[in-house]
Structures are given as structure tokens and as C-alpha cells.
Amino acid sequence: MTILFVLPVVLLSMLLPLALVVALQVWLCRKGKWLGLILPAITLAMSLMICLSVVGFSAVTGGGAVQVTDGHGNIVEEYHREEEHHQLQPADLAMVGGVFLVFNVPTLVLGGIWLYYKNRREWKEDLKKMNIQDLE
Numbered sequence: 452m453t454i455l456f457v458l459p460v461v462l463l464s465m466l467l468p469l470a471l472v473v474a475l476q477v478w479l480c481r482k483g484k485w486l487g488l489i490l491p492a493i494t495l496a497m498s499l500m501i502c503l504s505v506v507g508f509s510a511v512t513g514g515g516a517v518q519v520t521d522g523h524g525n526i527v528e529e530y531h532r533e534e535e536h537h538q539l540q541p542a543d544l545a546m547v548g549g550v551f552l553v554f555n556v557p558t559l560v561l562g563g564i565w566l567y568y569k570n571r572r573e574w575k576e577d578l579k580k581m582n583i584q585d586l587e
Contacts, residue, residue, distance in 0.1 A: 476561050480568035487565035491558050498554035505550050509543045 472490070480487035519528040 472557075472561075473564070476564050477568070480565055484569065484572065487568060491561040491565060494558040494561060495555065498551060498558060501554050502547050502551050505547050506539065506543070509546070510537065510539060 476487065476490050479489060516529065516531050518526050521527050
């Protein structure tokens with residue numbers, strides 16, 4: 452019974468920010484030709500940062516302090532293990548490619564909205580030019 456009350460709240464908390472971002476993108480696209488590229492550029496930069504962090508974290512493994520304890524919880528040995536660097540494997544590159552594709556879905560959606568309004572604006576300008584030529 453509680454799921455009937457929780458589900459709408461969860462859906463609203465997820466869909467409301469998404470709808471606000473789309474509304475902001477539409478508003479920016481209507482305001483100016485280049486203003487509509489702000490949000491796609493931000494999402495592209497964020498996806499590139501995420502991909503670079505995935506590459507950085509997958510290239511470095513291990514390291515850190517290691518403590519060996521006895522059965523009573525007393526520290527018997529403590530040493531620092533160095534980080535191990537390894538070459539990127541094709542599986543790592545495939546993982547980065549997948550991360551790049553997934554995190555660029557918002558870029559594609561916002562870019563598509565920008566293209567729609569850009570083409571619409573150009574179509575209206577061409578229509579005005581044709582109407583002016585028809586009057587002459």
C-alpha cells in the first residue's frame with residue numbers, strides 16, 4: 452500500500468528536474484542562436500571528465516596501507532604497498548567507450564532540441580525572404 456504513495460513522489464523527484472532542464476534548453480534556444488549550445492556543451496564536458504576519470508582509475512590499481520592483525524585484533528605487521536600501473540587493455544577502452552556513449556545521451560537530447568530550433572529559425576528567415584521577394 453505504501454508503494455502507491457511512494458512511487459509518485461519518486462517519479463516526480465526524478466522527472467521534475469529533467470523537465471526543468473528540457474524547459475531551460477527550449478527557453479535558451481528561443482532566446483538566441485548560440486545560447487542553446489550552453490547545456491549540450493556542459494553535458495559534453497561532464498561526460499569527457501567522467502571518461503577521463505574512468506581511464507585514470509582503471510590505469511591505477513592497488514596501493515595503500517596494509518595491516519596484518521592476529522586473532523585478537525593486535526597489529527602484527529604494517530606496510531605500504533605501492534601503486535601498480537598497467538597498460539590499458541581493449542576491454543578498458545570498450546568500457547570507456549560505453550561510459551562515453553551512456554553519459555552523452557543528455558548531450559544528444561539537448562543537441563537535438565538545439566538543432567530543431569536552429570532549423571526552425573532558419574526556415575522562418577527563409578520564409579521571410581521569400582515573402583519579401585514575392586512583394587517586389
